[in-house]
Each structure stands twice: as structure tokens, then as C-alpha cells.
Amino acid sequence: MECAMSRCPAPLILELFIYPQMAAAGEGGCVGGSRSDLSVFITTKTKRSPCPPQTLDAFFVSAPSPFLGPRSMVSFQDVRENRSPKSFYSPYDFRENGDDEWDEYFHQPEKKRRLSVDQVQFLEKSFNLENKLEPERKVQLAKDLGLQPRQIAIWFQNRRARCKSKQLEKDFDALQDSYNSLKAEYDNLLNAKDKLKAEVNNLTGKLLLKEKYMGHAAESSELNPLSEEPPQKPISDLVSEGEVSKVSIPAFTHEEISSAKSGTFDSDSPHYNDGIHSSVLETGVTSNVFEPEQSDLSQDEEENFGNSLLPPPHIFPKLEDIDYSDDSPANPCNFGFPVEDHAALWCWSY
């Protein structure tokens, strides 16, 4: 381990040896340990002396010895018990005591020494009052605690750094909590949105089926004027009256769907013998609505198809993509498709 004083360039050491009495002449033997203080005694042009400040500070405080490194710390206990440290004395005193002491003090390993619990408590109290350190306060604290003013300054600096990082941790935690709650809220809204979207799609599918069904019913009644089927409400009315979900939906066989694929319904189908479907479902669409007898759909497609009664998603445009500025704006159910192309909706592109 390097000796504290050995870090000082020789000329500086010599200068320090010349001026120690000036340092001792400071008020109460303590003129503070700031870097500016050094400039009073040391003719150095650099802002920071290459000599460790703790070594230099030692000259400004009435410590037993400026050369003791860690020994220069006066215990807080000593201060409280009014055991005043010995007044400053120069390196020459060591010379007088012989080379052994000289060597001992100059080659003393420089060790950090933690402040005592009392010292730290005292500093904490002071820090809580004011976390910035004015020069006068620094000197006073140094006196009270028997430390170098620079040590006080360093302690406050490190304490401010700790305080700041703790505050950052707190802020981070608060932000994280805030983020988590917002995310949970967002997820809930997303779920609600998905449910609503599914509901809209479901109703849309029912509407289209109903429209298809009614179209064929009208065709049948034209062919069969004796039909006594009462006139149907327009779908738009059903929509506005909220009755869509109550609309009777015909169940189509897969063959019918297949024929729809090709653009024609088989009016000879047994389900259409009188223009009205023989098996009408009331509300709700079950998975057997499109019960295929022989499916050419993949299993997944069948499941999706059967469960939702909806054409595959790529058939229906997304609601937000629908262009209502169509030629027939009165009919919001065509979703931007030309009316004559409705049949094409059923042209699954498998």
C-alpha cells in the first residue's frame, strides 16, 4: 500500500513542511480543508493538488498528527469527552523522535476507516436539517466530530448521492405500479372490445343470412303468387329495432351453401318447398346450423364456421374498413359490397 505522503511530489512536501505553522495559525487550528484552502498555503496552480486532499486536510485540523493517515481521524468519542487532540505539530517533530517514528508514520498503510456510529448519527441529523453544506457549517461539523472538513464534504456528497439513488428507486417503483395498473385497465378494455367485436360480427352474420333468406323467399313468392307469407320487415328496420337477434334464421345444409357458392340456390331443396324454411331456428345460432353432410372444409374451418355462423374473416371486411358511401347508402348491411354481389360473399375462396 502506498504511503499517503509518498503520493505528494517532493516540492509540494517541502512546501508543506515550510507552512505548517501557518496552517496551525488558523482559527482554532482549523482553517478548513477545501481545495481553495490549499491554495492559501500551497503555491500550486492546479485545481487539485496531486497530493491526496485527505493528507493536505490533515494540516488544517487539530489532529494528533497530519501524517497518520487513518490515524488522523480523531474519534468522535474523544471529541464528546472533551479530550482535545494534541495541537498541530510539524514533521520535524517526528524527525526529532528519530527515524523509526518517521518511517513508521510515512510508511503507514493508508487505510480507510469507517466513521463511528455516533459520528454518522450526528452527520445524519445535520444532513436531515440541510443536505447542502455551507463552508462554515462544514468547518463546525469537522470541529465537532474531529474529522477533516474534506471528510465532512465527502460524506455529504456521498450522502446526497445515496439519497438521490433511493429517490430514483422510489420513483421507479411508483412509475412501475402506475404502469401495471394502467396496463391491467388497458387489457380489460381490450377484452371488452374483443367481446363487442365478436358480438358485432355475430349479428352481422345473422343479418346477411337473413337477407339471403328473404331474397329467396321473395323469389319464391313471385313464382308462387299463392304464397301467403306476410311481408317481411326490411332488415334495416330490424337492426334499428334491435330485433336482429330475434330474427329467425334458416338452417342451411352444406349443399345449399355449396350452391350459394356457385351463386344459385336450389329452390327444389326440401327445405324450400314452400319458400319458408322448414326448420327455423329461433334466436341464437347453434353449431348445427350449417351441419355439413359431406364437408370439403378443413376441420378448423368447419369448426370456426360452425361455431360462429360466420363466413371466414377474410370474407367480411372489418367494420372499420367498411365504406358506407356506396351507391345504396340506405343499406348499411351491404358493407361496401355492391348489392348484386352479395352472393359473392358466399364464394368462399377455399
Place this chain on the structure above:
DNA sequence: TTGTGTTTTATTGCCTCC
């Protein structure tokens, strides 16, 4: 006892303010 992680003390370089 030793290795390892954390805390504390201290240094260094840069920056801002006066």
C-alpha cells in the same frame, strides 16, 4: 477460512456558477 456481494469512504474528471 474463504469467496463473494454490498456498503462506505475517497478520488478523479467534468461541469456550472460567480
Place this chain on the structure above:
DNA sequence: GGAGGCAATAAAACACAA
């Protein structure tokens, strides 16, 4: 240009498990 603050970092001191 000096004083002092701050961030980054080094290194000693300390705590603790294996």
C-alpha cells in the same frame, strides 16, 4: 479562473454463506 457539485469509479471495510 477558482469554488464547489455531481457522476463515475476505485478500493477498503464489512456481512455472510458455504
